Amino acid sequence: MSITQPLRIMVVDDEPAIVEELAEFLEQLGYGVTACHTTEDALRAFQQDEAIGIVLSDMHMPGLTGVQLMGELARLCRSGRLYETAIFTGSSDKQDVVLALRAGVSDYYQKPVNLDELQAGVKRLQERVEQQMKEQQIRQRIQDLAASLHEMHSDLVPAKPIKTDVQMTTPADVIPEPFDKLSRRQLAVAQLIAKGMTNYQISCELGITENTVKLYVSQILRLTRVHNRTQLALSYPSHA
Template sequence: MVEDEQEIRELMALHLLRQGYKVTECPSAEEAINELNRDSGYQVFVLDWMLPGMSGVDIIGKIKAKNPESSVLMVTAKTEPQDVVEGLEKGADDYIAKPFHPSVFIARVKSLLRRAQHKNSKAPDESEYSMGGLRMNFKTYEISFKNEPLHLTPSEFKLLGSLVQNEGCVLTREQLIENIQGEGINVVGRTIDTHVFGLRKKLGEWGDRIETIRGVGYRVKVDLA
């Protein structure tokens, strides 16, 4: 946990400790890097943006390079859409604005941990995805919900594939455009929103899992079961 304001840092640490998590507190990015060099086994990094010296977003790349399996949660007062987008594009997996409710903070940390566990459980066969009755085969481009075949356009399939393969994480519209752009597929601006609208209609109740992060992009909720 990297936060220069002691009261906030200790409060977040207390809530995590009460949930049974082990927490290491760092008041600066430099101290966090030193800790990372000593122990790269951390599962989640909680970063403030505005820190003395090096900022929180400046060390995301160092964290991911040292421990690519770890997740990064930004907890910051920089809440303009462009700030959120920058944090996510630098590699943050989720973003919470200050002030925040402790229950939301804990829920986001748990979500990142579940996502990591879910990803590891699916590692043996990354060509298949299954959650909540939805099944996708990335080799055959087949998709079904509750054993009923669905008919998606190539863009819709790629868009949904990007979201489910990054389950629990916010993807910006720019990231989604980059992921689904290709030969014969030209995606610009609000086209992503149109595709998401179509996806939700075709997916029925499963479509409720696709969350809109206003001003930023979309994510698929992690299965709580």
């Protein structure tokens, strides 16, 4: 789901006229809408379409209530999926609101739904989802960087004239200058660069992340005082 595009909204109500009215209104605002008349359809649609980031549901429907539906969505969705929910109800019983808020529903509307209020509310829900997505992406980048730094920290021992997973073919496995300055893992990366492999291919070959490969490449170029990958491949000793 892209944070630059409007999230898809799922509208759930057993009254077709209400679903049609809300869907038409939201589509005019530029949102994609999934219309559902039963909770069974809603559960199925939510699982099948990861683009759904906002769920608007009636409170009282045959089968599951709106709050029960939200609980089922939370149970069924994959870990890390982000979405926001709101309930609308025709009942004047404040207990509906209390139950919805206790269940983690972000907002509620009284029927008949005020469309101006709905527009403002959907915008708030969209902004919340997009902010959560940005924070999730930042956390993932931090985790990737931490993993890369950990891999590199564990590989600080300078290279010795031994065979790595990628075998050298120079006589007696002697490591010539300036490659003798490289650690074992840096040397393995340099050998694969010389074979013409991409960062992705190297990451698969050595079982490390692509971000880690990029960091190794940067280090290798600095330590060998070579300007780019092409020069590195040309200056590397004969390889198989």
